[in-house]
Amino acid sequence: xxxxxxxxxxRELVPAGGEASRSHGMLVLxxxxxxxxxxxxxxxxxxxxxxxxxxxxxxxxxxxxxxDVVYHFYSTRHRMRVRLKTCVPEAEPVVxxxxxxxxxxxxxxxxxxxxYGIVFRGNADLRPILLYEGFQGHPLRxxxxxxxxxxxxxxxx
Amino acid sequence: MSRNxxxxxxxxxxxxxxxxxxxxxxxxxxxxxxxSLFPYPFVTACCAxxxxxxxxxxYDTDRFGAALPRFSPRQSDLLMVVGTVxxxxxxxxxxxxxxxxxxxxxxxxxxxxxxxxFYQNYAALAGIDKxxxxxxxxxGCPPRPExxxxxxxxxxxxxxxxxxxxxxxxx
Numbered sequence: 332x333x334x335x336x337x338x339x340x341x342r343e344l345v346p347a348g349g350e351a352s353r354s355h356g357m358l359v360l361x362x363x364x365x366x367x368x369x370x371x372x373x374x375x376x377x378x379x380x381x382x383x384x385x386x387x388x389x390x391x392x393x394x395x396x397x398x399d400v401v402y403h404f405y406s407t408r409h410r411m412r413v414r415l416k417t418c419v420p421e422a423e424p425v426v427x428x429x430x431x432x433x434x435x436x437x438x439x440x441x442x443x444x445x446x447y448g449i450v451f452r453g454n455a456d457l458r459p460i461l462l463y464e465g466f467q468g469h470p471l472r473x474x475x476x477x478x479x480x481x482x483x484x485x486x487x488x
Numbered sequence: 489m490s491r492n493x494x495x496x497x498x499x500x501x502x503x504x505x506x507x508x509x510x511x512x513x514x515x516x517x518x519x520x521x522x523x524s525l526f527p528y529p530f531v532t533a534c535c536a537x538x539x540x541x542x543x544x545x546x547y548d549t550d551r552f553g554a555a556l557p558r559f560s561p562r563q564s565d566l567l568m569v570v571g572t573v574x575x576x577x578x579x580x581x582x583x584x585x586x587x588x589x590x591x592x593x594x595x596x597x598x599x600x601x602x603x604x605x606f607y608q609n610y611a612a613l614a615g616i617d618k619x620x621x622x623x624x625x626x627x628g629c630p631p632r633p634e635x636x637x638x639x640x641x642x643x644x645x646x647x648x649x650x651x652x653x654x655x656x657x658x659x
Contacts, residue, residue: 463576470610477609484578486618 336409340378344370359414364400367417368427371402374415375432379408383433386440388447392473396420400449402429419449428453446471517652521565521591522644523553528564530584533571535598538630547633552640561587566643567620572600573613585620591652593643596622597636599629 337358341351346366352359362370374380384403391397402415419426428451429436440451441460448469451457459466463483468475531539542549549555558564561584573581585594596616599605602625604614616622623646626639 461576475610479610480575480614481610482575482578482613482618484575484582484619487621 336378337411340374340413344373346370354414357412357414359416361416361418364417364419364426367402367415368429368432370415371404371429371432374404374413378406380404380406380413382407383429383435383439384412386429386436386443388443388449388471390447390471390473398424398447398449400426400443424448425450425452427451430454445469448472514650514652515648518648518650521652522647525552525554525566525593525640525643526556526558526564527554527566527568527595528559528561528584528588529557529568529570530581531568531570532573532577533600535571535600535630538628538633538636539568539570539597542633542636547637549637549640552637552644554640561585562589564588565592567592567594568597569594569601569616570597572605572607573616574611575613576611578613578619581616582619593623593647594620595639595643596625598626598631602627605629 340358341360344360345351346362346369349360349362349366349370351361360370382405384405386400386402389399389401391399396418398419398421400417400419404413404415405411406413417426424447426449428440430440430451430453436451437454437456438460440449440454441457443449444451444454444457445459445462445466446469458464462470465483466481468479529536529539541547543555543557554566561567565588567585567588569581585592594616596602600607600612601616602622604612606629608614613619624639624643626635628635631639
């Protein structure tokens, strides 16, 4: 019997300083920020993870480093998902862009930059995509007050 | 003269009633305007479903002369804001409102357009009356069609009893 692909991935892809776990049957890889691009490249090139589902972040205000950046990939050949997570500090929330691997990463990284202020090194265009020019701060960070409005139109008297 | 010829009445016979009526200018103009509302649907969110329901045949908003949406603000006089308006959209709404010719009225359709609804966050505008004047508010999430019809009738009453200052002088 051939070895399940998830076991192969777990054996092959955990880099130095990383760890692997399972969540609801899905492989979750914790990787250091500098190893992220390499792992993603192997997923795309060697293991047929051809669909980049999402990149988002998690804000842990009390924790150091403060942010998790979370990636989901899907393989239409193996019909399975893999989650990549990496931690970045508040002072330098920078990860490598996946635009060289997946064109769809472009817009998703822009959204993540809007909402959490994660900087994607190598994404040449991080203009606001859901927010608007001039918006101060990142609204999905926990320290963004929920009633803080930044109206574009002055309110009537 | 053949038997099939229809006699043509050549002279207008004087009749007893309705050759002329007298009324007030504001009442006459108000009566005309209240039955010729041309809505511009500024539809942004889930309330659109209810807008479609109220626009459909069973509710027959043509009874109120308000059935035909004009998709140009320059041809419409009732701005129906249907759904949540975000801060990012607010300049668009303001521009649409500014493009409408006087006289114009605004209906805030649903809880979000009225007050922001259950949204209180960075994105949502807490009621369109923060940026444009609103004539009639329709509560509900979403409103029932009967509520919308009630709002149209209230707006009609308001138009019927309003002063219509655009026609002055020689009229």
